[in-house]
Amino acid sequence: MGACQARAGDTLFRLRRRLLHPQPARQLGTISLDLFAVLLGGATALLPMFARDILHAGPWELGLLRAAPAIGALAMSIVLARRPLESNVGCKMLVAVAVFGLATIVFSLSTNIVLSVAALLVVGASDTVSVVVRSSLVQLLTPDEMRGRVSAVNSLFIGTSNQLGEFESGMMAAVLGPVATGLVGGLGTIIVVLLWMRLFPDLTKVKTLQG
Secondary structure, X not given: OHHXXXXXXXXXXXXXXXXXXXXXXXXXXXXXXXXXXXXXXXXXHHHHHHHHHHOOOOHHHHHHHHHHHHHHHHHHHHHHHHOOOOOOHHHHHHHHHXXXXXXXXXXXXXXXXXXXXXXXXXXXXXXXXXXXXXXXXXXXXXXXXXXXXXHHHHHHHHHHHHHHHHHHHHHHHHHHOHHHHHHHHHHHHHHHHHHHHHHOHHHHHOOOOOO
């Protein structure tokens, strides 16, 4: 019993010491940004509704809509492989998440299949930028002895945010319809970015992927 209490006390002390340091604030802001942005910006879960009711498109067009975010992500991955992010990565991550929200709004308001596909391409590309920065910062800013636990929390946030975001979008769409749901999600994502810039100002000061 005494050994367990001592171990628990040591763990709490180390967590407290880490939380008082600026870097954990960056880690918390980075991880939680993904949770709330994806939770609110899950309009892609409503693609069948948009294809049928808004765009009046068929199965082929729905397949194209589903593929568009992946195509945008692949294109941005190629760009980042050739021209990696080297400066002001914190600001670029926040801008990418805001662009994600803006593209979600454009997609929600679109009644043209070409514009909708273009918006989803931007959704995938901007999400790739934020994912690259977030995953790199979480790994590189975490001390070796804490990396496993922080990575576990990060994985939990990523996994649950996708599923909860789709659930939230479906529930809202049943009440408000797909267009209003997409608008609320996109606006909510942009508001989250603005709040995170105020709650976690250190994020805007991150210059490189090494922090």
